Amino acid sequence: MGPAELILDSVESVRAACQEFRGSFAALRSEVAKSMVGQKEVVELTLIALVADGHVLLEGVPGLGKTLLVRSIAQSLGLSFSRIQFTPDLMPADITGTTVIAENEGHGGRRMVFRRGPVFAQILLADEINRATPKSQSALLEAMQERTVTVGGETMALDRPFLVLATQNPIEQEGTYALPEAQLDRFLLKVAVGDVDRGELTEILNRTTGPREQTPQCVLSTDQIAKAQQLARRIIIAPHVQDYAVRLVLATHPQGEFAPEGVSRLISAGSSPRGAQALVAAAKVRALLDGRHAVSTVDVASLVPAALRHRVVRSFEAEAEGITVDALLSRILEMTPKESQL
Amino acid sequence: MEPVRTLVSAAQSRLARQAFCSEWIRALVPLAILIAVLALISRVVGSWWPSMADSGKGLPIALAAALGLAAVWALIAARGGRLGALAAASILDQRLELRDRLSTAVALQARTDVFAKAAVEDGVRCARDPKVRERMSRALPYCAPRRWWIGPSVLGLAVVVWAFVPVASFSKEAAAESVALAAAKAVSNDVVTEVVKRIEQSPELSGTVAPTPTSGDAKIDPADEKSLTPDDIRRDAMRKVAQMERKLDEVLVGEQAQELSALKDALSRMDAPKEGPGSELAQSLKRGDMVAAKKALDQLKQDIETGQLDESTKKKLEEQLQDLAKQLSEAANSKDALERALAESGLDKNLANNPEALKRAAEAAKHLNAEQREALMQALKAQQGAAGKCQKLGEACGGMGKSAGGSGSSEDLKAGAKGGDMLSELESMEQMLQSASECKGSCTKANKALGDGMSGSCNGPGGTNRGRASGERAAPEATATGTKLRKEKVELQDGEVIARQLIEGPPVVGESKRTLERVAGDIGTGSEEATDDDPVPPRLQEAHQHYFGELKKRLEARMREAAPAKDADSAAPKPPSPAGGGA
Numbered sequence: 001m002g003p004a005e006l007i008l009d010s011v012e013s014v015r016a017a018c019q020e021f022r023g024s025f026a027a028l029r030s031e032v033a034k035s036m037v038g039q040k041e042v043v044e045l046t047l048i049a050l051v052a053d054g055h056v057l058l059e060g061v062p063g064l065g066k067t068l069l070v071r072s073i074a075q076s077l078g079l080s081f082s083r084i085q086f087t088p089d090l091m092p093a094d095i096t097g098t099t100v101i102a103e104n105e106g107h108g109g110r111r112m113v114f115r116r117g118p119v120f121a122q123i124l125l126a127d128e129i130n131r132a133t134p135k136s137q138s139a140l141l142e143a144m145q146e147r148t149v150t151v152g153g154e155t156m157a158l159d160r161p162f163l164v165l166a167t168q169n170p171i172e173q174e175g176t177y178a179l180p181e182a183q184l185d186r187f188l189l190k191v192a193v194g195d196v197d198r199g200e201l202t203e204i205l206n207r208t209t210g211p212r213e214q215t216p217q218c219v220l221s222t223d224q225i226a227k228a229q230q231l232a233r234r235i236i237i238a239p240h241v242q243d244y245a246v247r248l249v250l251a252t253h254p255q256g257e258f259a260p261e262g263v264s265r266l267i268s269a270g271s272s273p274r275g276a277q278a279l280v281a282a283a284k285v286r287a288l289l290d291g292r293h294a295v296s297t298v299d300v301a302s303l304v305p306a307a308l309r310h311r312v313v314r315s316f317e318a319e320a321e322g323i324t325v326d327a328l329l330s331r332i333l334e335m336t337p338k339e340s341q342l
Numbered sequence: 343m344e345p346v347r348t349l350v351s352a353a354q355s356r357l358a359r360q361a362f363c364s365e366w367i368r369a370l371v372p373l374a375i376l377i378a379v380l381a382l383i384s385r386v387v388g389s390w391w392p393s394m395a396d397s398g399k400g401l402p403i404a405l406a407a408a409l410g411l412a413a414v415w416a417l418i419a420a421r422g423g424r425l426g427a428l429a430a431a432s433i434l435d436q437r438l439e440l441r442d443r444l445s446t447a448v449a450l451q452a453r454t455d456v457f458a459k460a461a462v463e464d465g466v467r468c469a470r471d472p473k474v475r476e477r478m479s480r481a482l483p484y485c486a487p488r489r490w491w492i493g494p495s496v497l498g499l500a501v502v503v504w505a506f507v508p509v510a511s512f513s514k515e516a517a518a519e520s521v522a523l524a525a526a527k528a529v530s531n532d533v534v535t536e537v538v539k540r541i542e543q544s545p546e547l548s549g550t551v552a553p554t555p556t557s558g559d560a561k562i563d564p565a566d567e568k569s570l571t572p573d574d575i576r577r578d579a580m581r582k583v584a585q586m587e588r589k590l591d592e593v594l595v596g597e598q599a600q601e602l603s604a605l606k607d608a609l610s611r612m613d614a615p616k617e618g619p620g621s622e623l624a625q626s627l628k629r630g631d632m633v634a635a636k637k638a639l640d641q642l643k644q645d646i647e648t649g650q651l652d653e654s655t656k657k658k659l660e661e662q663l664q665d666l667a668k669q670l671s672e673a674a675n676s677k678d679a680l681e682r683a684l685a686e687s688g689l690d691k692n693l694a695n696n697p698e699a700l701k702r703a704a705e706a707a708k709h710l711n712a713e714q715r716e717a718l719m720q721a722l723k724a725q726q727g728a729a730g731k732c733q734k735l736g737e738a739c740g741g742m743g744k745s746a747g748g749s750g751s752s753e754d755l756k757a758g759a760k761g762g763d764m765l766s767e768l769e770s771m772e773q774m775l776q777s778a779s780e781c782k783g784s785c786t787k788a789n790k791a792l793g794d795g796m797s798g799s800c801n802g803p804g805g806t807n808r809g810r811a812s813g814e815r816a817a818p819e820a821t822a823t824g825t826k827l828r829k830e831k832v833e834l835q836d837g838e839v840i841a842r843q844l845i846e847g848p849p850v851v852g853e854s855k856r857t858l859e860r861v862a863g864d865i866g867t868g869s870e871e872a873t874d875d876d877p878v879p880p881r882l883q884e885a886h887q888h889y890f891g892e893l894k895k896r897l898e899a900r901m902r903e904a905a906p907a908k909d910a911d912s913a914a915p916k917p918p919s920p921a922g923g924g925a
Contacts, residue, residue, distance in 0.1 A: 008456055008457075009456065010456060011456055011459050011460045011463060013456070014456050014457055014460045015460065234457055235457065236446070236450060236457045236458055236461050238442065238445065238446040238449040238450055238461075239449055240428060240432055240442075240445055240449060241442055241445075241446065290441070292441060292443070292461075292464060293457050293460035293461045293464060294442070294443075294446040294450070294457075294461035294464070295442075296435075296441035296442035296443075296446070297436075297442055298439075298441055298442075299441075338432075338436050339429065339432045339433050339436055340428050340429045340431075340432035340445055342428060342429075
């Protein structure tokens, strides 16, 4: 049985639903903040991805609270949570599950029984995903895209909402495997987890080394999440704003019509259409959070780094010059006019 | 939605105006560069193309054309590039940081779903915000485009070049031309100034003859001064001098001149005594020497007043002066000059005795034109003036005579003094006419000097022998053509000249065998036909008839003489004479 249909038949009901969403989101954010210190942008982007029904790749050095964040969100949402610690010897079956022989207790016969893997959860923490081999990494592909798992010829649907929150260490570290492009493309956003500042670190110490840690409480039900997702999808994006998103995505294509001069040679592969989808979907949630009923170019622009940084492949030249993807995207943002071109 | 539309419309207008200004300034740059190039070219080619170098004409036209063209271009560009409502709203959103509320409202205004309506309402609420309206003018300011100063600067440079930089002269011809121009100006100025100075020496002439600043038939337009040639300068000076010469002519043949001439003519016919105390005065008057006459009159007056004369001399003087007075009175009645003028005009010379009748006759005479009538009237006036002066001179002499004889009163002596004044007046008139004559001579010389310097003269630069005033025939000069003379080798053959044969036919050679009768007939017929084809002018008809009539008579007479001889020949045959039947 699916979630209840969101019925909005008047402007007032729309306003009320949006208001309610913002209240819920604020509550969720404050609940997460009980255990997660700082990293507000990371928290917000993660929650945006949740509302946009997408997955998030969190990248940062170990110890920045990535796992804590995911656990806190799972606790705040009251969703089933599982964690996979990706290691080089992890097998795909360790993720999806495996079929075992089981004895019938009544008449002593034997039968094949499928034992579900950790992927059968609503929030899946794929910790240090780049430490596993590409074969194991790709075990998540179907689950992330189709929200189904096929084992032994049988396809099983995953419970909704289904959110994969993967963390990875920067690829320049020892013992890591770069995620394949197809895998990366499945993530709605890639969020860079930055270092904490002095105040935040002090607060972390106070909370974690004290007598008792605060545990987040569930503030949002599954139905509410589903309604929030429906609401976000119905947010309007005007044609010229959508065109801006399209131009931004096409600007990442080296030979594209909108590729700014000087940027083309630094990119070897641009974003796929999934990048544009991710950009618009996330921008809708941001517009909703900002109390608007339509997406603006500012929403789109603010989400460009998170939505496109894992979809753009730098050229050898850019790597040699030490130009990061974020720098390239900043240049694209600067050189793509926000004014309507229609 | 109306507030959004109003706001966006205002933004559109501001953006359109801004676009017009930007395009105008942008379009001005190439046009300004073009004008600057033209200005430079005009300085270079100005010596060959004066109208282009003329900043008074070309520059305003070029500037107006540039500004106008730029405005037209800007108008077209601004109209063509006028932003739509969505684009204008989008710009406004970005400048005012409205998070695309206005543009979204414009884009979604036609949609009916609730989220679209909510988005449109957001836009409307935003447009109603007074702060937004207030910020709009600041967000869309009228500002000059980048490097706006290039166009005006280049334009200013072009104006400076055009107006202040002199026209360059790269050729020797142009330099020589400018030197010749300066020389012509100097010469013309000198010549005209000299003539004017000469005229101004005579106070009577300076008022009537000397040129005024407004005089002159055709003055040189200052705007065309740059395009003048040395010949134009000389021609203008010649025009001025000729004008003065014409006025001098008018003085020399005017009323005063005629009057003086008539007076002298009358005086010259007097019978002046060769001896005696009054002979000097009489002789001077007869000669028409007014200076000497005045001197003699003054001397006589002084002698009479001082009483230095003895009785016999006094008596003799009285007689001579009375006689002179009588002759002068008779001379006053002389109307020879007027009678001559009447006769030349085809009028009765007796009209000279009746001025009123003369006037009526002159007005009634249809064969006289206005100028001739005026000349007659002038002659009448001159005659009357001369008669008056003779009369007064006669009275003066009479008075002096009486005073010399001792029978005169003080009034008679005063009359003698008046005669002196009259002579002074005539003397100054004579001097004026003398000056006018000399000035005319100066004018003629000046015009000749100016004419000699012109390019048609042999003295002028690049001149030819045309216009030589010496009367010699100019040596023919070869015309510069591309024709080359070369001698061809031909074989000469005997025979008739081909051209003559073609025109006249083979020449008739040998003895004529035509009879005189036939020749006479041909002459008569030919003359009649010729007269029919081309009528003889009336003045030649008589001569024509006489010539051919005489010829016919002589031929007939000759034939009559030949006929008996022929008869005799036929009776007794003789060898034929070569002249017998020839013409």
